Amino acid sequence: MEARDSELEKELNATLQARSELGPEYESALIDSFLEKVDRRLDETLDRRVRRHLAEQQIAVTRRARTPQEPLGHFGERFGFGIISLILAIALSAIGVANAGIEGLAVAWLGIVGVNAFQAARSRPLFRHSKARAESDWED
Structure with a gap:
């Protein structure tokens, strides 16, 4: 200058x-x-x-x-995952009961609950970052 x-x-x-x-x-x-x-x-x-x-x-x-502006797994993704999980739960329950009885049913549902719990935990951010206002030349 x-x-x-x-x-x-x-x-x-x-x-x-x-x-x-x-x-x-x-x-x-x-x-x-x-x-x-x-x-x-x-x-x-x-x-x-x-x-x-x-x-x-x-x-x-x-x-x-x-x-991403929204947390991982916005509503549509979570909703779709839940629906697919319930549909597959029917088939997995039937397979578990047919092959191992009540224990098979329990293992199938523990797996379904575990997968859904993992998805729910993944879709929630642990920390929210606040963006500080940047200084600019216009305020000189």
Whole structure:
């Protein structure tokens, strides 16, 4: 930033030198020329900050798109898993009773309950992360 300030200072010195050489009749044109340079400098700085801010927003949006907004296993997935589990429970119960009697039925249902408990535990996040508000250039 200091290099640009020195460039602006050189422009100001050149404008003042030209005013002293040309006289007061060219003062307004010289001031307008210098102010145009300052205006361009401000526009460049503002454009650079806006581009950086937009890039930061785009990165934040991209990161949010990659990370799930809902906990693992949202309602539809859990509901579907429960329905499929109950449908398969009928067949597994019949197979367990036919092959091992009541003990087979107990083992089949212990397996069904275990799989559903694991799915329920997997779909609930242990910790919820709060996102701190990021500082930006707009607050400088």
